[in-house]
Amino acid sequence: MAKNEFICDCNMIHKEVVDTIKKEIPNEKTFHYLATFFKLIADETRLRILFVLAKKETCVCDIANILSMSKSSISHQLATLRNSGIVKCRKEGKEVYYSLDDAHVTKVFEVAIDHIKHKGEENI
Amino acid sequence: MAKNEFICDCNMIHKEVVDTIKKEIPNEKTFHYLATFFKLIADETRLRILFVLAKKETCVCDIANILSMSKSSISHQLATLRNSGIVKCRKEGKEVYYSLDDAHVTKVFEVAIDHIKHKGEENI
DNA sequence: TATTTAGTTGAACATTTATTCAACTAAAGA
DNA sequence: TCTTTAGTTGAATAAATGTTCAACTAAATA
Numbered sequence: 001m002a003k004n005e006f007i008c009d010c011n012m013i014h015k016e017v018v019d020t021i022k023k024e025i026p027n028e029k030t031f032h033y034l035a036t037f038f039k040l041i042a043d044e045t046r047l048r049i050l051f052v053l054a055k056k057e058t059c060v061c062d063i064a065n066i067l068s069m070s071k072s073s074i075s076h077q078l079a080t081l082r083n084s085g086i087v088k089c090r091k092e093g094k095e096v097y098y099s100l101d102d103a104h105v106t107k108v109f110e111v112a113i114d115h116i117k118h119k120g121e122e123n124i
Numbered sequence: 125m126a127k128n129e130f131i132c133d134c135n136m137i138h139k140e141v142v143d144t145i146k147k148e149i150p151n152e153k154t155f156h157y158l159a160t161f162f163k164l165i166a167d168e169t170r171l172r173i174l175f176v177l178a179k180k181e182t183c184v185c186d187i188a189n190i191l192s193m194s195k196s197s198i199s200h201q202l203a204t205l206r207n208s209g210i211v212k213c214r215k216e217g218k219e220v221y222y223s224l225d226d227a228h229v230t231k232v233f234e235v236a237i238d239h240i241k242h243k244g245e246e247n248i
Numbered sequence: 249t250a251t252t253t254a255g256t257t258g259a260a261c262a263t264t265t266a267t268t269c270a271a272c273t274a275a276a277g278a
Numbered sequence: 279t280c281t282t283t284a285g286t287t288g289a290a291t292a293a294a295t296g297t298t299c300a301a302c303t304a305a306a307t308a
Contacts (some may be wrong), residue, residue, distance in 0.1 A: 009194050010185040011253075013219070018189045021179050025190065031168045033240045034233070036217075038166035043158045043266075048149070055145050055293055060285060061134040065142045066149065073267055085243065094275045094284045095136050095137070104239035109158070111235050115228035116157045119209065135283075167296075184255060197297055199256055218254045218305045 030122050040084050041108065045063060045069065049098075054106055064122035164208050165232065169193065170201050173222075177211060180232055183224035 012018065041047060048067050052058055058066075064074045077099055081087040088101035100106070136142065149194060172191050176182055183191075188198045196215070202222055205211040212225040 002207070009143065010188050012186050012189060013183065013254090017180065017182065018186050021176055021182070021186075021190050024179055025172070025175055030240075031171050034171055034236055035166055035168045037236055037240060038162050038171075039265095042159055042162035044155045045266080047155050047158055047162075049239040051149055051155075052145055052157070053301065055148055056141065057143065058145070059137065061137050061283095062135050062142050062145075065136060066145050070268075072269080072287085075284095076266080079286080091275095091285095096285060102239070102243075104242060108235050108239060111228070111232050112158055112161055113154070115226070115232060116161060117152075118228060119226075132292095137284090169296080185253095194298075195255065196257085196299080199254095200296080203256080215255095215305095220255060 022106070042085070046081060049074065049077060049081065050100070050105060053098055053100045057097050059095040059097050132175060166211070169197070170205060173198065173205065174224070174229060177222055177224045181221050183219040183221050
């Protein structure tokens with residue numbers, strides 16, 4: 001009985017199934033990148049910011065006004081989005097204008113909204 | 125000067141922009157559902173489970189073996205996925221077989237993987 | 249019937265993370 | 279130059295969340 005048959009607190013039940021799927025599963029990096037990306041868009045504030053920027057390049061103060069939140073909070077989240085490379089910024093006088101830097105993000109939203117609609121949430 | 129011009133710690137800078145975007149932004153529910161859905165798939169363990177189930181209907185023990193994790197941990201996460209309606213289960217003797225209950229989920233993965241590839245991660 | 253095993257579940261613990269607060273920088277204008 | 283304002287940043291606090299552990303249920307089997 002091979003060592004790798006007892007890698008957790010289970011008895012091995014279907015060795016062939018386990019071995020086959022283990023070979024087919026994507027590598028660690030894939031899951032890490034996917035989880036990191038989904039975490040990034042799994043926050044309501046960041047989602048709102050991205051929807052604003054999808055409409056128009058907008059300064060921090062206006063975003064804060066639109067979302068009824070503090071400049072500080074918005075700025076923190078914009079820094080997160082900027083460090084992840086899905087938004088970019090441009091300084092103009094005292095103001096900093098942010099905009100989307102990733103066309104794929106809105107595509108993901110479309111598919112997700114489609115997903116939610118098909119789950120019975122029609123008023124989206 | 126209307127009341128709604130000072131809803132945060134900012135001075136109103138571009139009233140027209142703010143008012144226009146405020147009208148165009150989706151409702152609260154949309155962001156809540158989107159965030160909830162993305163949170164669900166923003167965890168590496170749940171992502172791995174979903175990829176396993178995308179290959180084949182699998183019992184808890186086998187999933188635990190494939191992912192080298194405890195039955196308890198997997199069972200907790202499966203409960204989360206089940207309560208969200210993206211996986212379903214079927215009992216057969218002592219074993220419980222889980223499978224995907226949502227075709228849209230894999231679609232979201234495809235788009236996300238495409239996104240990551242275009243961001244320069246080629247070895248996905 | 250007694251035992252073994254697959255799976256579930258609640259509580260506890262540790263980690264992550266979003267917002268607030270205060271202090272700061274930089275640019276505009278008086 | 280002094281003041282005001284847009285925006286950033288680090289620390290602190292609070293809330294959310296994933297795993298472990300132990301106790302439990304239910305089904306198969308000896």
